Amino acid sequence: MDIQFLLELMINGALTGLMYSLVALGIVLIYKSSGVPNLAQGAMVMIAAYLIWMFAHLMGVPIVFAILLAVVSMFLFGMVTERLLLRKMVGQPTIMVVMLTLGLESLLRGLGPGLLGASPKSLDLGLDMMPIIIGDVFINREYLVGGIIGGLMVAGALLFFRTRIGTKLRAVSDDHISSWSVGISVERAVAISWGLAGISAVAAGAMWGSVQGVDWTLTALLFPAVAVVILGGLDSIYGVFVAGLIVGILGSVIPGFVDPLVGGGTRDVVTSLIILLTIIFRPHGIFGREDIERV
């Protein structure tokens, strides 16, 4: 076994994994506060990437301001989505809520490419394309920046949960009714968590858009993100970080060695197996809270 190759796969895999964490963070934020599994997060990432592209390349706004504008728009988008769609679904069975977010996913997947063009667009963040070479290991610079931003976002989310609003969000994630009774507006907390998920979608959209271009394929990030979320635990921010690394490394090392033997596409299999094995052996994930069901 080639140790250099392994090292390269591991490092790039870990960075990719942290970029998956960016997508997964939004799902966890929403699930933590409202118990809604947001399967439209992949589409929100795509919309965010389209927005950045629109601001930067169609309106000629400098890229930093374009990202800031996208942050504001996606925050509002998240809040509006919660207000118009999800709030009416409170108390409905899981399948209804899951299907609603999937409906939103289709709607957004048609809306973005439909209005702004389906051909892949390149999003230039002004990053140097030259890989960094340490010894004989090549590290993709965009992945490095993406990985760092992923780590920072997770750290930021952890710090945020220590602020005043964050404390409210934690209370809401513990119990809706008790939060109500001590005067916390559950509706506002849930809306804010959707807004935050919108912001994390912008970070993910910027990084993934710059790595693989802006088009509908960004919505496919949902699948690895779901694996990250399931493995880490649906309501754990730490889990997003750790599981992101695991999913990224496994999803890069195993295909690196197995793909030449079976002819490609092993990454999806690894992701599926991670989801499946987690659900069979430890449904609540590494750090997640175990659900206790009352009869």
Added chain:
Amino acid sequence: MFYRLSGIKHTRYASSRALWPVTADRRIMQVLVALALLAPFFLSDLYLTSYMLPWLIWTAAALSLTLLMGMAGQLHFGFAAVLAIGAYTSIHLTRAGVPFEFALLGAGLMSAFIGVIFGAAALRVKGLYLVMATLAMQYLVEWVIINVPAISGGAQATLSTPDVTFLFVPLQSDASLYYMALLWTVVVTLLLLNIKRTSFGRALVAVRDKDFAAAVIGVDPVKYKLLAFFAASFLGGVTGAILAFCYYQAVTPEQFGFNVSIQLVAMVLVGGLGSVIGAYLGAGFVLLLPIVLTNVLAFVASYEWMPISFNLIAHIPLMVYGALIIGVLLYEPLGLAKIYDNLRKYFVVWPFRHTQS
């Protein structure tokens, strides 16, 4: 004659528990069946093969899923994989010289056995986790089909269906394909209508409503969950075979992708979870409305009344489909079947407002 409940006094349990206890409903069913049987004679080939046929087959698929999701309450987001297993099994069996009738059976059994493995995940988890587990299995089955040349016939290959006969009738003309699909859909429909009235159906409903409570009254949840997966996957497998032979006639793995699974769940939910008529309405709605809307928009665009780019037209079905799901879930969570039911109840007692019971 307008008051359709007039003169209907059930004096025996058997008559009140008939499938259509109201005479008027029975008449409607007879007319619908007659229309369906005569469809090849008054519908043009285009409508028959590109609207009626897929509608019937997808209805059968949605009904199979209804058995699992609506009655047994087990969510399944990988049903397209079950259809794919049925389609590929039946094609390989007929190619190996097995008669079509037995190939259908084999397809059903193969799907059922693999489907039960899907179901094994259901023994430990439910709700969201079951969605994720079945989703993962969808990807696994898809990958196996694509990457095993013995199944898919090589990468990017399409596998065309051989010519077959069903009960000595050659399945080549459009009409014979249509009757084959109709026969299967009617069989599945009758099965589902009647399953609700058997102890098996009641056990499934008990498990759906609360599996602990079902266990307390002596219904083994493990057994019935697995049976539900087995039965639904069997029906799904045969439907997949019918889909391959009667409609696609050349299958590729992409025809059974993740989006198809979502579409099937959408059919069941838009139609109304657990309702038989809902499966018909949902399949028609999800399948036909985007086509109709695209045609209308293409028509509007061709007269240049409105500037609509082709790019936008290409994406409108997706948007409409998403918006439809959202709309139905928000405004009528019980689906189209509930809307139909409201209408029916209104007309059953017309010109009066309320029934006496």
